[in-house]
Amino acid sequence: MTLKQQASLCSGKNDWETEAYEDLGIPAVVMSDGPNGMRVEKPREGFNAADSYPSTCFPTAGLSACSWNPALISEMASAIAKEAKKLGVDLILGPGLNIKRSPLCGRNFEYYSEDPLLSGQLASAFVTGAAAESVGCTLKHFVANNQETRRMTVDAHIDERTLREIYLKGFEIAVKNSHPMAVMSAYNAVNGAFMSQNKALVTDVLRKEWGFDGIVMTDWNGVYNRIKGVKAGVDLEMPGSGGVGDQQVACAIQNGTLRKSSLNALVERNIDFALTAAKHREQWEEPSGEVDYEAQHALARRIAEESIVLLKNEENLLPITKEKFQKVAIIGKMAFDPRIQGAGSSKINEISIDTPYEALTKALESVIEIVSSQGYSDSDAERNECLMAEAQALAAHTDVVLLFVGLPAQWESEGYDRRDMALPKNQQDLITAISQVNPHTVLIYMNGGALDLAEGDAAQAIIEAWLGGESIGSALSGILTGKVNPSGHLAESIPFRLQDTGCYDSFPGDENTAVYGEGIFVGYRHYDHVDCPVRYPFGFGLSYTTFEYTDLDIQHLGDNTFRISCQVKNTGAVKGKTVVQVYTGQRTPKIMRPIRELRTFKKVALNPGEQVTLEFELGEDAFTYYNTQEKKWCTEGGVHTIEVGESSRGLPLASDVEITRNYIPTITKYSYLGDILDHPKGPQVFEVITRELEQLTGENVMDLQGFAKTMFYSTPICKLTTASHGLIAPRTIALLIEYLNNGDLTDTFTMERLKVGDEAAGGTSKGLIAGIFDWVGKIIKGNVATVYSVEDKMSVLLNNPDTRAVLARYCPEDILDGEQLRVAARMGLTLRRIQKLVPQDIFPERLLEEINANLKEIKKEI
CATH class of the missing domain: 2.60.40.10 (Immunoglobulins)
Structure with a gap:
């Protein structure tokens, strides 16, 4: 291949295909959006917006995750893959498994959960299900695409532990468990590096550490510096840039700023990617199989039925049966025109829609009288008094009200975040009006991101339907009438207030920076950590049984x-x-x-x-x-x-x-003395050293109490040199660290290990043992106090007969034996310190100096 051909393999031929060289045996790969159904664009005509072929609209990830059923998610992916094959698509651009850091993220409907384990396992099931039909999947968006505000340039500042435990973990699970064909890099930067050129995460973590062997592609128009992207290991620029990126790569290789080996690695992976897709196509039915859309529709209903969450059911108001009710009111525009999916790149041209009103009428009209009203308009600012009055009048004369509410499509979408967690004001007002005239009200919510549900306090029952796909009407009908027992459990917490969320102060960030200051405390991890009440906890869901x-x-x-x-x-x-x-x-x-x-x-x-x-x-x-x-x-x-x-x-x-702790802590010069004691070898080291020091000084460092003990254990090892005035040499510290880190827990410690000879220390440093003997030599030479003084502890002066006799010249024996001096002695106070605590007219400074002169006449034994 020529350099130009190689470079061209690393960018898309157009919006949805990779470059092909049929004469060289390299086919094109066709890809399309498809997290909850296939969105395959029809050919464009001029500059008109592209339409897409009809396909089954399955429940969005925000709802299907509430099934907590990996097998069901796998079944859904297999069904989507069948439609992908019919439309000639090799690679599904999904699933999305970014963490729901804030309820306000405009794309939360495309993501599974606030929890990485649930997200990772469901994503794994999706990839596995599509693979069963010989269709590939793309995990997205790698990583930390947790907001839409300034999503193409925002820099997510995330500490390493949080990145690993929360935002990378789901991807790690899915990569290792399901081996997807592709991973899509996010638009945003992480800790200063755009993900389309982030070598640390793409190559070092994703490839080398996790063993990912597929391709990494950019999100659409997510390239900022293609040369850095090639160096980072990002294989495919999507869509094509009209040859701009290819030319940059070729020029960089020619002028020596990019190694040819870096490009070779990308080309090899892209060829393998294309050949794998071609091998999968060979396994497709010929002609590409027919799709049973009725079966697809039924599966979409079954997924919604198992995912819809019953949040409240006071006095067993639900299900609706003829034994309990004779007249039901169906109110709310979304009963007639339900919101079934999110907006943006995943929006599907659905084949058909079951509306709740039609499905409920079909299920109930022969046994229960049904009345209905629109209730509110689409405008979030408009309170339509006529609609509200009509709905309230109907509600007042029925046994039970089924009130359908939710977020308008324009309120949440890919591309922007929500401002708050509230319903439109006109819907809030309608809920209040209906509840006032009929307490037997069931609220059915349709929304992509979590709401605060404050108005639900007035209702007797609440159902969270999220965005349920094209079969949502029949799925809700089954649950409301009791033909289906709800079993969905929340995949995210629902807080009382937006202010309760862990990232309230930092979402969506300041200009182009988003600081993830809440760290690992996301979702229920945060609410539990700060003991914050929630309206409905993570994992919660009611049933018609117990x-x-x-x-x-x-x-x-x-x-x-x-x-x-x-x-x-x-x-x-x-x-x-x-x-x-x-x-x-x-x-x-x-x-x-x-x-x-x-x-x-x-x-x-x-x-x-x-x-x-x-x-x-x-x-x-x-x-x-x-x-x-x-x-x-x-x-x-x-x-x-x-x-x-x-x-x-x-x-x-x-x-x-x-x-049992599964690792041996690594000790560095910045470790604390307390860290050594926590090391498996630490207690033995302390025992040997303290025993040696006690023999020389009479002091046992292990007997330290209170502040002194805290300060000792909170001292970094590297500070020992200055703290000991050079007694403990840097080389001695290095030897101690070397012993602790050698990995042999049977290796016995002796003081000889810390001995540093002139040769080992470069002729300048002394080890601990050498330093101790040098210290003893200083005592002999008189460089250390060899006589008593008022600087000695009171306990020492009282216990020596000669020094006690000096004190007796100035103080009666009954005071020397008194409780006050005994307390001072136990506290370790020196005579000078005691003088400072006593009034000057009782114990003046001149008297202290006179006592000091007498004490200095008494020599200490060495």
């Missing part, structure tokens, strides 16, 4: 691995599903940790009265945190808690387990 959790049993399998079992029983009268969630946490960690973190989960279906025993296995990674000093995942030893239940705040089963 479940009982009992008999938690935990078996230690060794190596910080545990087998957990519990019994779950359906204690109600109807069949239902629940999501059994397992969390771990540490109540009193030495480092800052969340109170609990989701570690695994299972969704289980039970008949009335049925009881099952569920088993989970937690490996060591269920107890780890990312240690930025060690640059790896580490386990802190001690007591950890395992909790099991139906939500992050509904955990009836809990038990403590003992965890």
Whole structure:
């Protein structure tokens, strides 16, 4: 291949295809948006906006995640892949698994959760499901695309631990578990480097550390410096730039600013990517299979049914049955024109839409009288009095009201974030008006991002339907009428107020900088950490039945691995599903940790009265945190808690387990003395050194108390040289660090290890042992005090007969034996310090100096 050809393989031929060289056996790869259905554009005509071919609109990720059912997500991806094949698409540009840092992110409907484990497992299932149909997937947006405000230039400042534990973790799970064909880099920068040229994350972490062997492509028009992108390992610029980027790459190689080997690596991966896609196409049915759109529609309904969340159901208002109600009011524009998907690149030209009104009418009209009203207009600023009065009048004369509300399409979209968590004011007013005349009101919400649901306090039941795809009407009808028992559980917390969110003060940031100051405390991790009430917790969801959790049993399998079992029983009268969630946490960690973190989960279906025993296995990674000093995942030893239940705040089963630390801390010159004591070899080192020092000085550093002890253990090792006035040489410290870090826990410590000869120390430094003997020599030479004085501790002066006799000349024996001096002696006070504490007319300075002169006549024994 020529240099021009090679460079051209690293950018798109057009909006949706890669460059092809058929004569060289390199085919094109066709890709298209598809997180919740295929959006394949028809050929453009002039500058008209592109239309797209009809396809099935499945529930968005914001809803489908609430199924907590990886198998169902995999089934949905397989169905989307079938339509991809029919439309000639090799690669689906999805799923999206960015973390829901704030409820205001305009693209939250495309993302799964605030929790990285749930996000990663569902994304893995999506990739696996599409692969079963020989269609590839693209994980996006790598990484930290958590806002739409200034998304193309914002720099996300995230500390390493937070990046690893929260924002990278879901991608890591999906990459390792499902091996996607592609990863899409985010527009934004992370810690100063745009993701389309971020070598540290793209090459060092994604490829080398996680073993990703697919291609990395840019988000559309996400290139800022293509040369840096090539060096970073970003394989494909999308869409094509009309040859601009290709020319830059070729020129950089010709003038020597870019190594040819860097381009070669990209070209090889892009060729492998194209050949893999071609191999997948060979496995497609010929001609590309027909799609059963009725079956697709039914699957979309089933996914929505299992994902819709019942949040409130006072006095079992739901389900709607003829035994309970004779007349039902269906109110709200979204009952007739539901919002089924988000806006932006994922917006699908849906094949058909089931409206809630039509589906409910079909299900109920033969047995229950139905009346209806629009209730509100599309304008968020307009309060239509006529519509509201009509709706209120209908509601007042019915048994129950089904009130459909939600966010207008223009309120949330790719490209911009919301301003707050509130419904439009006209809908809030309608809810208040309806609730006043009929307390038996069911609120059905349709929205992409979380709302504060404050107006829901006045309603008797609440359903969160999110954005449910083209079958949302029949899915809601099934749940509202009881044909389907709701089993969705929230994949994100719903706070009382926006101000309660962990990133309230820093979202969306200042100009082009977003500081992730909340760190690892995102979503339920934050609310639990600060003990903040939430309206509905992470993992929460009601059912028309009830479940009982009992008999938690935990078996230690060794190596910080545990087998957990519990019994779950359906204690109600109807069949239902629940999501059994397992969390771990540490109540009193030495480092800052969340109170609990989701570690695994299972969704289980039970008949009335049925009881099952569920088993989970937690490996060591269920107890780890990312240690930025060690640059790896580490386990802190001690007591950890395992909790099991139906939500992050509904955990009836809990038990403590003992965890063993899985790493040996690395000691550096900046480690503290207390860190040495925490090292496996530390206690022996302290014992040997303190014993040696005690023999020479009579003092035992391990007996230090209070402030002195705190200061000692809070001293960095490198400070010992100056603190000892050169007694402890830098080379001695280096030898101590070398011993602690040599990895051999059986290696016995002796003082000889710290001895530094003239040759080893370069003729300038002395080790600890040499320094001690030098110190003893100074005493002999008189450079250290060899006589008593008022600088000695009172306990020393009282215990020596000669010095006590001096004190007796100035003070009666009953005072020398009195309680006050004994207390002063126990406190370690010197005679000079005692003089400072006594009134001058009782113990003047001149008297202290006279006593000092007498004491200095008495020599100390060496």
